[in-house]
Amino acid sequence: MNIEKKILKNHSLKTSNTLGFPASAEYFLAVKSESELEAAVDFAKQNKLSVRVLGGGSNVLMAPQVDGLVIRIDIMGKRIIQTNAEADILSKEAVSIVVGGGENWHATVEWCVAQGLSGMESMALIPGRMGAAPVQNIGAYGQEMKDIVVKVRAYHLETCAFVVLSKGECRFAYRDSTFKQAPGQYIITEVELRLSRHQDDNVxxxxxxxxxxxxxxxxxxxxxxxxxxxAVRRSKLPDPEVLGNAGSFFKNPVVTLAQFQKLKQQWPDLIAYSESEGYMKLAAGWLIDQCDWKGKRAGCVGVYEKQALVLVHFGGGQREDLLQLAKDIQDSIFTTFRVQLEMEPQLFPTA
Ligand SMILES: Cc1cc2nc3c(=O)[nH]c(=O)nc-3n(C[C@H](O)[C@H](O)[C@H](O)COP(=O)(O)OP(=O)(O)OC[C@H]3O[C@@H](n4cnc5c(N)ncnc54)[C@H](O)[C@@H]3O)c2cc1C
Incomplete structure (x- = not known):
């Protein structure tokens, strides 16, 4: 396969990240099959280039210059597969689907809903592609990727081989996984999900x-x-096509029950959810709102006027502007609440 002919040089990534930051990839290729992916990785190895994988660019903070080869996964396809005997015993209503890593997440949710399959409907309108969904274990309105994943097929860059990771091997946690912990090691090409004809209690x-x-x-x-x-998401969140953003910019911080109780005494309106035994998850948006950040603008970037958890790019700015604003917000939250906010989007390339 002559992959070199397909690889683009000095390719703009401005429209490939939902924040709309100007960026350029030294080399870029959208791969449509696993064999193209292998050929692309070979090309990178032969030319001693780093390999970076990109999906829809909705959870990345893009550097102005990205060296090496940026591979976007455009591997398509979705099919319902026979539920296996074990699944049938567990639930007669279980249905498994296999989805290519390049498929649009929301379009896949819509397709499943049209087939009467439950498990993803509350994660509608999350931007991005199937291949990135396991990376940060996406979730919304009570549903999470970890609840529906059966297995993930990926190319392992160290061993140069395709591997299949079981749900356990994916080590899913709140906005976290094996793939996030080991950045640059796996390129996800296909995901198997188990859905149900029986509806979740997700309201x-x-x-x-x-x-x-x-x-x-x-x-x-x-x-x-x-x-x-x-409808709810459209009323609350800015459309990246109109206003650059990466969704929630900070994770909801997890604190001990003792720390939560201390904060609650001082701030009776504090919003929090129980996380696990002895731990509470604080609503990061509420903390940011209390420090008067909502609607604040710092040049080309700012805090969304309707939702303090979303940082936006008005145009004409750079990633550094947003990182400075994020740091100022983190500092002010720490000074006020002694709580450290952690960023949700990932640096691209990772630092
Ligand atoms: C308006 C808005 C709303 C959002 N709402 C939510 C929400 O409700 N819940 C939520 O969890 N997230 C939300 N997000 C964040 C984001 O949409 C998700 O994290 C999404 O899964 C990212 O997909 P992507 O294809 O755009 O990934 P990218 O941004 O392209 O990549 C994200 C990370 O995954 C890696 N990656 C991408 N593809 C692959 C692959 N095939 N194999 C291995 N690694 C890969 C990249 O290297 C990068 O580190 C929102 C974002 C926006 C802009």
Whole structure:
């Protein structure tokens, strides 16, 4: 395969990151098959180039100049596979699907909803591609990637071989996984998910409950939950096509129960959710809001006026502008609450 002819040099990544930061890749290739991926990695090894993998660019903070070869996974395809005997014993309603790493996440959710399959409907409208979804174990409105993953197929850059990781080997945690812990080691090409014809009880979130109360719907079906999530998200989050952003910029910090109780005494309105025994997850958006950041602008970047957790790029700025704003916010939260905020999007390339 003559892959060299397909590789682009000094390719702009400005429209390949939802923050819209100007960036250029030394080499760039969108791969459409696993054999193209192997050939691309071979090319990089022969030319001593670093390999970077990109999806839809909705969770990255792009450097102005990205050296090495940037590979975007464009491997498509989704199919329902026979539920295996074990799954049948567990639940007659389980259905497995296999999805290519390049498939658009939201379009896949929509497709599953149309087949009457539950498990992803609350994660509608999350931007990006299937291959990136396991990386930070995406989640929204009570559903999480870890709850539906069966296995992940990936190219392992150290051994130069395709491997299949079971759900356990993916080591999913809150916005975390093996893939995030070992950046640059795995390139995900395909994901197997297990969904159900039986609907999840996923209408526990206040925003969804008030949407259904307003519409007079008591027991929403899968499609109605999907529509509700889309409506709520559209009202709260900026569309990256209109205003550059990477969704939630900070993770919700996890603190000990003792630390939470101390904070709650001082800040009775503090919003928090129980995380695991002895730990609480604080609403990062609430902390940022209390420090008066919502709607603040710092040149070309700022804090979204409707949601303090979302940092935005108005245009004409660079990644460094946003990193400075993020640091100022982190410092002010630490000074006020003694809580450290951690960034959710990843530096691209990783530092
Ligand atoms: C408006 C908005 C709303 C959002 N809402 C949510 C939300 O509700 N919940 C949530 O969890 N996230 C949310 N996000 C974050 C983001 O959409 C998800 O993290 C998404 O999965 C990123 O997908 P991507 O294809 O854009 O990945 P990219 O941004 O391209 O990449 C993210 C990371 O994954 C790596 N990567 C990408 N593809 C692969 C692959 N095939 N194999 C191995 N590594 C890979 C990259 O190297 C990078 O480190 C939101 C973002 C935006 C802009």
């Amino acid at each position: 526990r979130y206040a925003a969804l409950q008030s949407y259904f109360a307003h519409k007079g719907i008591n027991q929403p079906n899968i499609k109605q939950v999907f529509d509700a999530v889309c």
